[in-house]
Amino acid sequence: MKLIHISDIHIHPAPILGFDPIANFEACLAHIAEFQPDADRIVITGDLTHLGQAQSYQRLKGMLEVFPLRGEQRPRLIIGNHDSRETYASVFADTKRDENGFVQWTEETPAGTFVYLDTAEPGTHAGHYCARRRAWLTGVLSEARRAGKPAWLFMHHNPIAVHVANADAIGLIEEAEFHAILREYRDTVRHIFFGHCHFTLSGQVCGIPFSAPRSTNHVCWPDFSGIVSRMGYGAFSPSYNVCFLGETGTVIHSVDFLDEHKVLWADD
Ligand SMILES: [Fe+2]
Numbered sequence: 001m002k003l004i005h006i007s008d009i010h011i012h013p014a015p016i017l018g019f020d021p022i023a024n025f026e027a028c029l030a031h032i033a034e035f036q037p038d039a040d041r042i043v044i045t046g047d048l049t050h051l052g053q054a055q056s057y058q059r060l061k062g063m064l065e066v067f068p069l070r071g072e073q074r075p076r077l078i079i080g081n082h083d084s085r086e087t088y089a090s091v092f093a094d095t096k097r098d099e100n101g102f103v104q105w106t107e108e109t110p111a112g113t114f115v116y117l118d119t120a121e122p123g124t125h126a127g128h129y130c131a132r133r134r135a136w137l138t139g140v141l142s143e144a145r146r147a148g149k150p151a152w153l154f155m156h157h158n159p160i161a162v163h164v165a166n167a168d169a170i171g172l173i174e175e176a177e178f179h180a181i182l183r184e185y186r187d188t189v190r191h192i193f194f195g196h197c198h199f200t201l202s203g204q205v206c207g208i209p210f211s212a213p214r215s216t217n218h219v220c221w222p223d224f225s226g227i228v229s230r231m232g233y234g235a236f237s238p239s240y241n242v243c244f245l246g247e248t249g250t251v252i253h254s255v256d257f258l259d260e261h262k263v264l265w266a267d268d
């Protein structure tokens with residue numbers, strides 16, 4: 001199964017830190033339509049907009065309406081700390097929510113159960129995964145385990161500290177509680193896909209592999225100085241990930257979609 005993982009598109013009518021999020025996301029979508037027409041699923045792991053404004057969600061909706069891939073290839077959207085849950089749901093009428101109103105749902109795919117999580121919390125950029133959300137996730141993973149299906153988690157916030165001070169200051173608050181669930185369902189969860197940090201990441205948490213692409217707009221620099229108050233960013237290539245989910249393994253490619261014009265082809 002071929003999954004396209006996009007994150008942190010930050011749709012906004014004006015440039016952010018000198019980068020135009022609308023032009024960049026349009027370039028991302030155009031690249032996917034041209035080079036990944038066989039994608040089975042496309043998921044955007046939050047920070048859909050920069051300020052959670054209705055006009056930005058409307059603009060996003062318009063861009064997705066003209067995106068040529070259809071049916072199961074329609075991008076699945078989850079929210080991040082820059083989003084507004086209620087404004088998002090007011091624009092996207094088909095928003096799926098759990099019984100407590102969080103934007104969480106599951107989907108059965110050829111690779112197993114895709115689990116979309118809501119780690120947003122109004123008033124803070126940090127991630128939250130409260131007891132009600134954890135109860136929902138536990139139920140979902142129990143069901144997947146009972147059915148003998150692998151589960152693949154999608155979330156905005158990084159599930160573990162990344163050793164970059166300004167990113168870890170707005171990480172997942174209930175990290176220990178979240179890890180307890182991961183440890184319990186390590187046999188069921190195959191991979192965790194997330195964003196939030198705006199730089200490429202991979203590793204494992206509680207024995208479960210994870211990955212994140214860069215933002216499609218303002219790409220950050222992993223800064224290990226320990227200085228909380230600064231965020232490195234610059235004109236680095238934005239990316240999305242192309243992920244192959246197989247029975248025997250997972251393969252993830254980072255595609256710097258603005259660099260396609262630099263490709264040279266050598267005859268073997
Ligand atoms: Fe972001």
Ligand SMILES: [Fe+2]
Pocket residue numbers: 047080081082156195196197
């Ligand atoms: Fe974020």
